[in-house]
Structures are given as structure tokens and as C-alpha cells.
Amino acid sequence: MRDRPSVCVVGLGYIGLPTAAMLAAVGHQVTGVDVNELVVTTVNAGRVHIVEPGLADLVQEGVRAGNLSATSAPVPSDVFIICVPTPFTEDAGMKIPDVSYVRAAAQSVLSVVKPGNLIVIESTCPVGTTELIRDELSGAGAPMDRIHLAYCPERVIPGRILDELRSNDRIVGGIDAASTATAEAFYRGFVAGSVFTTTSRTAEMVKLVENSYRDVNIAFANEISVLCDHLEIDAWEVIGLANRHPRVDILQPGPGVGGHCIAVDPWFIVAKDPETSRLIRVAREVNDAKTSWVVEQVRTSAAQLASSLGRPARVACLGLAYKPDVDDLRESPALGVATALAEGGLEVLACEPHLEAHPRFALRDCQDAIDAADVVVILVRHSQFAGLSFEGKLVLDYCGLLAHSPMAPATATS
């Protein structure tokens, strides 16, 4: 393969577009493919349809330099990277992964892929998907003994995607040794971190294990927070002090776990082997239950306040995004809380500094929302919320914005 192979990125979403723009910036000729015509037109105009620091400039520069363009079907290239979503269907309380987009993306490459080319799947997939794709492409007549196919999970965190695309270590697992070696050489061309090689099945499992690990650890923090509430102890103080132990590092409680990764990927393990993945499943349930618990707490406080005010309490919800300092609402527990409160009949004054507008809520300036509210519910620890005044308000802080951190050196006694 050439030094800077041409690349076709299938799927221009949260991962695909930054990947395409970054590869164009380091000198690859990149074509992005998306089924959504609006996305194709937007990218070809040098603009972006998602918010990610640095992305707008990189896309604009790639298009201007002629290294990046978008189209609605794959074009002949040396490398094809599949970055389409893996949605899920619900069945008996379980989320079952749906790899139909990955399969369709692989089939769409068939008409242009040639011997010696490399196809990489980066979408999160249940174990065995890369082998399934090999069998399907082979069944459709592709010479899979001469086409390289590998799985290389994306590991980037929204908010720092462009940095992490190059700095993170990568795991590459081919369907055979030649595929692994070809994919390894490709990633080594632009990754500053290490590139580790393994089988496709192992690489698929590594991705699911990483996100399940984080989910289980957040569940522990969320369980501690509810326990502390029952015991009338400050959970933030407990966690901060426990974390002063050299081998303890508890994560932060919150109103639940959102985003399209950590709240979803653990189910890809559970769906494969429910009997054996009990801890992973319970963690999912604990994190989902935390959102309902927050809703109930706010409702109870609002009802108590209403009886003393003699009118319904107004509730300000600070933050709708799934985590701090992003505009992303996918699977957002904060949005879930605000929606449940509004659906339950409460007047919700919503504030989300990262969004101009929201279809359900008339977004307010944060300080205005606080001033007009009786109860203030802090749901996301956005940096913009530092410095707001909550004087005279009942504040329910579910993400530790106002917590006194025992982590600060000034409070340590040894």
C-alpha cells in the first residue's frame, strides 16, 4: 500500500467526520460517505453538522485544500473505514445490538473494493461481527483471501476527539495475519500512541470491556450516592475522602449514564451471555435507576415546596446534555429528568448553554432560570455554571457542582 493511502470513511457522524478530517489533515486523500444528503452537502461546503472543538476549522481546511470531499456512495480507495452507528432493539428488558448498518456499509463497499485494499470496522460491535462481515462479503463474491479486513475500535472521548484520534493507543485485530499487519501499518502512519495487534474477536471484546468497566465503576459511585442520601451523609465528601486512599479511585455520581456508548455497549456483552454477565447487567440497571431516583427526589421536593408556597413550584433544570461541556443529547439522563418532570406537570425552566434551541423546552439564560425558579436542579457540571448565584433557592445538586472537594490540598491534614 502507498505511504499515504487514499481513504474512504463510511459514515460521517461523531467519529467518522473527525476521522476523515484528521486523515485529510495528515495528507491522505479522503472521501467521506454518508446516506444523509444534507451531511454530504454540508461537508462539501466546508461546514460541519456536529459540534466538536477544532473540527469546523479542520473540515474547512481539508475541503479547501482538496484533500476532503463527501459523497453518498463509496469510491475506489486503498482503505475503507466503517464508522456507522450500531443501534439496538429492545427485547424483554434487554437491549439487543443491531449490526444492520455495519453490514449495509460493508456491502456498499463491495462494488469498489479491490484485492490488496483494507476494510476496517471502527463501529462498536458484538463479538464475531468482523467474521460475519467476512463471510457475508465472501458469500457476495468478494475475494476475501486477497482483501484485508480488520476491526479497530474507536476510543475517543467527545470534547477531545481530534487529540485522542492521534494520541490514544489503538487495538487492531484482523481476520488473518495479513489483514492485521496491513491495518497495523495503516494506523501506525498517523497514531502517536502505540498500536497493539490481536484477533478481530479480541479487539471487539476489548471495546465492550472498556465501556462496561466505566459503566460498572460509575454504578458504584451512583449506588454510594443513594446510600449516603439515605444515611444523611454528603456523598461527595465520602468519595473525596475515600479517594485519598492510595488504591481507591471512585468515579463521580451523577443523574445517570448517557451518551451512545457507555449506556449501550455493556448490553452487547449481556445480550451474548446473560447468565455470566450479571454484574455488568446490574450496573446498567443501577445507572438507569439513578435517573428515576433523581426524578422522584425532585418531585417530592417540589411538592413539599408547593404546599408551603400555596402554588406549584417552578423548577429550573441546569444542563440537558449527556455530560459536561458538550452539546450532545444522546441518551442524556439530564434531558430525561427534565422531560419526566415536565411530563409530570411541573413547570420546567430549562437551561443548556451549549444549545441555541430545543424542540421541547424554551431554553433560558441560566441565571434568569435560577432567579425565576423555586427549586434549582443541577444536572450537568458544565464549566459555564461556575459563578452562578443560587441565593435563596432550594438547590438539588446531582453532579457535585457545589460540593466542597476534600480532594483540595488545603483541606488535607497529612
Ligand code: SAJ
Ligand atoms: N459519568 C458519570 N460519572 C463519571 C464519569 C462519567 O456519571 O465519573 C457519566 C457522564 O456524565 C455521561 C456518561 O457517564 O453521562 C458517559 O460519559 P463518559 O465521559 O464516561 O464517556 P463517553 O460516553 O463520552 O465516551 C466513552 C469513552 N469510554 C471510556 O472512557 C471507557 C470513550 O473513550 C469511548 O470512545 C466512547 O465511550 C465510545 O465511543 O465508546
